[in-house]
Amino acid sequence: xxxxxxxxxxxxxxxxxxxxxxxxxxxxxxxxxxxxxxxxxxxxxxxxxxxxxxxxxxxxxxxxxxxxxxxxxxxxxxxxxxxxxxxxxxxxxxxxxxxxxxxxxxxxxxxxxxxxxxxxxxxxx
Numbered sequence: 331x332x333x334x335x336x337x338x339x340x341x342x343x344x345x346x347x348x349x350x351x352x353x354x355x356x357x358x359x360x361x362x363x364x365x366x367x368x369x370x371x372x373x374x375x376x377x378x379x380x381x382x383x384x385x386x387x388x389x390x391x392x393x394x395x396x397x398x399x400x401x402x403x404x405x406x407x408x409x410x411x412x413x414x415x416x417x418x419x420x421x422x423x424x425x426x427x428x429x430x431x432x433x434x435x436x437x438x439x440x441x442x443x444x445x446x447x448x449x450x451x452x453x454x455x
Contacts, residue, residue: 332356332444334426339449342416346453350411352426352446359428360384360404363435365442366411368422368451375425379411380435389435416453423448 338350350366365380379400381388388400399412409426427442429435436442 332358332362332428332430334428334444334446336424336426336446336449339424339451341452341454344416344418344453344455346416347412347414348416348451350413350424350426350449350451352409352411354407354409354428356407358431359407361431361433363429363432364400364402364409365427365429365435365437365439366400366409366424367427367439368420368424369448370422373422375439377437377439378424380437381409382435383433387435389437391437413451416451418453418455421451421453423450 333355336352366378367375369375379390381400385402397415402409425448426446428444430443
């Protein structure tokens with residue numbers, strides 16, 4: 331069983347920055363690809379960014395390229411999402427997901443076996 335706990339969300343003005351963290355329990359973190367997804371009210375969960383198990387490969391949704399950076403520290407069982415130049419349309423609950431024991435990332439939420447409880451990000455205009 332893997333438990334994921336996100337933190338770092340909050341209220342920020344447009345153009346500001348936030349850094350989200352997701353700490354994982356268990357022994358499989360370093361062998362698991364991780365992803366960040368978000369869900370706004372009334373909308374489906376959408377892909378934001380993902381990173382391979384060793385951190386060598388990452389991918390982003392088109393709207394996040396150049397603004398968001400995903401990274402991980404396998405020694406700390408933690409994955410991060412640095413969000414810069416935030417826009418009101420980035421407002422959502424952000425979730426991290428784990429592909430338990432699977433090294434390569436996916437942009438599909440159904441490929442992730444474990445999820446955190448989410449952290450709210452609100453960007454004011």
